[in-house]
Amino acid sequence: MCSNRSRTTSAIEYRMRLTVLLFAASLVAAWSLLDYMPQNLLNLDVTSKWDSEPAFSALEDYIVDDKFSLLKLHRGLMEIESISGNEHKVALFLSDYLKKAGLSVELQHVERDRYNVYAYIGNQRNTTTVVSSHIDVVPPYIGYSVDGTKIRGRGACDDKGPLAAQVIAYLDLYYENKIKEGEVSLLFVVGEENTGVGMRTASEKLGVNWEYAIFGEPTENKLGVGHKGIFVFDIEVFGRAAHSGYPHLGVSATEILIPILHKIQNLELPESELLGPSIVNVGKVEAGVAANVIPAYAKATIAIRVSSDLDEVVRLVHSVVDDVEHVAPVTGRTTDPQYLDYKVPGFESIILAYNTDVPNLSLPLKKRFLYGPGTIHVAHSDDEHVENQDLLKSVDGYRRLVEYILSLENATE
């Protein structure tokens, strides 16, 4: 009896402790949610503390409907660290922002706690045009700062500058009744900087069929003519270690790898009139253990930026590597060169040598545009920044692009 009662007591105590524990855990979760939201952005009040900061007030802003500030949205996005894989908070922040602006918002589950953000007007989730950027950034995180007319920090131009400008341009058109339900949507994706999983998931599972897409990336406010494709691969050599005084007892992996690298760097690769030459980069080499040991292993990681004829580039690499003894079969990942639409009145064009999410949107689109403020020359670097005026100019650029697409559509109706 006695032992039975103490068992009952301990069961009640256990349940109470569990309840307290769960309550504490939910408090912590709620607190952490509150913690990352720049509150003065969420209440969308233009008279926030940031207005009194001298550096911030020196910049020119673009404000829609007295509430939606380009500079504040840009800063809010940049102040949330969202290195690829860690986009959860910025997705929630953006979703909240777009809902407050009166849009319908869906969080599309990609994997784990990673979500794309999809927003549109009213109930018509399938639209003719999609305007898109990525919410992830490369490491390391660099905080927001203002330096004269430059806005500095991670994502300033890649890709939170384009993203903020797209949102503000969209809201501007929406509040002026220049875009209607079913015409234009906003899509913000995870994982552009590494795997492209966000855009692929949107493309395959969102269940929409857009006809036009505007991609936001730093293009110096010019329309991207296209960008090179890529072939990334490893060359691995498996030799045999021996004392360096007796090389005949071993097989030197470096002696096999170095001539291969030399040949690859001197390949005559296909060129393109539009995208220029294909470019080889032997980005990483690892080999050996010490000066007095014949290296048993060597590996090189190579990226070829392909401007034309991807199949021919892959064939040429195989022709150098395939018959060499001690070398593992070469595999890698490839993306075709991308050709974009760039002939729009009032826009200059630019040739780009970097990869984007464009090929990951596999729907059969009528036209694809790539446009945004800032330059790729500072993206991914410690010097990442965007000029205030470029950011402002891109809002106008996105507006004009959307209006151009709408005029094409109206002409075909």
Ligand SMILES: [Zn+2]
């Ligand atoms: Zn980017």
